[in-house]
Amino acid sequence: MSENLITLEHVSKVFKVGEENFTALNDVSLEVGKGAFMSFVGPSGSGKTTLLNLIGGLDRPTTGKVFFKGADLESMSRDRLAAYRRENIGFIFQTYNLLPVYSxxxxxxxxxxxxxxxxxxxxxxxxxxxxxxxxxxxxxxxxxxxxxxxxxxxxxxxxxxxxxxxxxxxxxxxxx
Known part of the structure; x- marks a missing residue:
């Protein structure tokens, strides 16, 4: 059996909105193998973008662990996390994030x-x-x-x- 590319173990993400806590993700566990295709579907505000940001190392879970090929993203230094994103991930953001001065x-x-x-x-x-x-x-x-x-x-x-x-x-x- 091959090693998983991505593993989430009991991941939750809570945001503070004013005086209230908003739970975007609650106890999510999943495994994604190399070559797999996965789609997350849900209404606006259901946590899809939050989940992608956690997998991409752009944010950290409130609780739980995110692993890439067995390595815990939370234990990575800032530089190693940047290298993880740069070397392994292609991001397609909702808002493009293109550099306006570049062609x-x-x-x-x-x-x-x-x-x-x-x-x-x-x-x-x-x-x-x-x-x-x-x-x-x-x-x-x-x-x-x-x-x-x-x-x-x-x-x-x-x-x-x-x-x-x-x-x-x-x-x-x-x-x-």
């Missing part, structure tokens, strides 16, 4: 540069990924010059270009 090409290139890869080594891969999402003719445009659907496709290309072990997609088709 489509530069936004897709950005995660590769963060991983220490030189642009000359990946130029063709970035151009191919931009073409794959149907934005070849917009490759030099800035996000402000694109439609919402086009920005979403840039975000998808950016998440996929580094061939991550894990893709965390928060409503990836919302604007398509």
């Amino acid at each position: 489509v090409y530069e936004n897709v290139l950005f995660p590769l540069i963060l991983n220490g890869i030189k642009e000359s080594q990946v130029r063709e891969r970035v151009e191919a990924m931009v073409a794959e999402v149907g934005l070849k003719d917009q490759i030099n445009k800035k996000p402000a010059q694109l439609s919402g659907g086009q920005c979403q496709r840039v975000a998808i290309a950016r998440a996929l270009v580094k061939d991550p072990l894990l893709i965390l997609a928060d409503e990836p088709t919302a604007n398509l």
Whole structure:
């Protein structure tokens, strides 16, 4: 049996909203193996984004544990946690999170540069990924010059270009 990519053990997340506590997740346990496809469905405010943020190491659970390939995310240093995200995860956020001063090409290139890869080594891969999402003719445009659907496709290309072990997609088709 292969090791799980992601394991959650009795994870809960509580947010303080004014004077009240809001429980976004309550005692969630799950295992995700390599190559698995998983979808979380529920109404707005049901904890889907919170769950993705915990798996992605963008937030920490109130109680419980999140593991990546057996390593506890909470025990990771800030630098190691950043490396975990950078090296293993492709994020597709609800709000795109594109860099407004960068072109489509530069936004897709950005995660590769963060991983220490030189642009000359990946130029063709970035151009191919931009073409794959149907934005070849917009490759030099800035996000402000694109439609919402086009920005979403840039975000998808950016998440996929580094061939991550894990893709965390928060409503990836919302604007398509």
